[in-house]
Amino acid sequence: MTESDLPDRAFRLERDAFAQIFDRHYDAIFRYIYRRVGHRETAEDLAQEVFHRLVETNGRGGRPIRNVKAWLYRVARNLVIDEARRQTVRQHEPLEDTHPQSGASVSQQADQEMMTATLLEAMGKLTRKQKEVIELKFLQSLTTREVADVLRISERGVLKLQQRGVAALRTQLVLSNVLAREIA
Amino acid sequence: MTDQDRFQSVEEALDALKTVPEPDPGRRSEARSSMLARVDVWRERRGLTSPVPIGSVGLQKSRIAYWFEGFCDTLITLRQRRAVMLTTILS
Numbered sequence: 091m092t093e094s095d096l097p098d099r100a101f102r103l104e105r106d107a108f109a110q111i112f113d114r115h116y117d118a119i120f121r122y123i124y125r126r127v128g129h130r131e132t133a134e135d136l137a138q139e140v141f142h143r144l145v146e147t148n149g150r151g152g153r154p155i156r157n158v159k160a161w162l163y164r165v166a167r168n169l170v171i172d173e174a175r176r177q178t179v180r181q182h183e184p185l186e187d188t189h190p191q192s193g194a195s196v197s198q199q200a201d202q203e204m205m206t207a208t209l210l211e212a213m214g215k216l217t218r219k220q221k222e223v224i225e226l227k228f229l230q231s232l233t234t235r236e237v238a239d240v241l242r243i244s245e246r247g248v249l250k251l252q253q254r255g256v257a258a259l260r261t262q263l264v265l266s267n268v269l270a271r272e273i274a
Numbered sequence: 275m276t277d278q279d280r281f282q283s284v285e286e287a288l289d290a291l292k293t294v295p296e297p298d299p300g301r302r303s304e305a306r307s308s309m310l311a312r313v314d315v316w317r318e319r320r321g322l323t324s325p326v327p328i329g330s331v332g333l334q335k336s337r338i339a340y341w342f343e344g345f346c347d348t349l350i351t352l353r354q355r356r357a358v359m360l361t362t363i364l365s
Contacts, residue, residue: 112306117296149320269283
């Protein structure tokens with residue numbers, strides 16, 4: 091069984107194909123959603139919904155989903171956007187339980203948490219598209235082609251957003267004093 | 275904050291954000307089962323045999339098995355009937 095025949099096998103509603111897709115992508119999709127919603131249960135619910143939609147879309151027929159990975163990220167992204175619209179009252183603790191290093195002292199842990207908060211704040215100052223490109227490319231390790239498929243823009247567009255996003259992030263991080271100034 | 279504590283590049287800073295919790299194994303397995311249950315529902319709607327993947331001869335085999343079982347039953351019943359008739363005639 092190869093990766094290339096997965097879309098056709100999923101389209102024929104073969105259980106094994108779905109199981110394989112799930113095993114390959116669930117964790118990454120969960121992490122992607124978690125980073126954006128900052129809440130474990132919501133991330134788990136939405137990740138499950140992504141795979142339910144994969145089944146529904148294949149079940150309803152039409153055409154096989156050719157790029158399953160990009161499709162999953164696209165659906166995850168849309169679900170996160172919908173969730174953000176719905177969520178007006180609920181308060182989430184950002185990155186609630188990022189593995190605290192077992193040997194780290196309380197003050198080291200506090201420093202790390204502060205650093206993470208500063209990074210997230212700096213990311214928050216980017217444009218939505220720049221943020222998405224940086225998340226998909228650097229945090230989810232997607233290729234430029236895959237990011238382009240998820241966001242439905244050209245590869246050139248991805249590279250431009252990436253360049254501007256990284257530059258903007260660098261400025262923000264230097265201003266926040268967490269990034270060493272580059273020596274020219 | 276000293277220079278040593280600071281990130282040396284944007285990439286290094288982003289690496290620090292890569293650490294997020296792993297999904298709960300119980301919840302992952304629940305999500306997997308739930309997805310496969312939906313696959314089964316769609317397979318049934320499409321008239322595909324539920325857990326047997328396409329290409330398998332599972333259904334054909336079971337049909338043959340059912341037919342063979344019925345055939346044997348009929349054969350035994352016929353033989354039994356003949357035996358009863360013969361016994362009646364001879365007596």
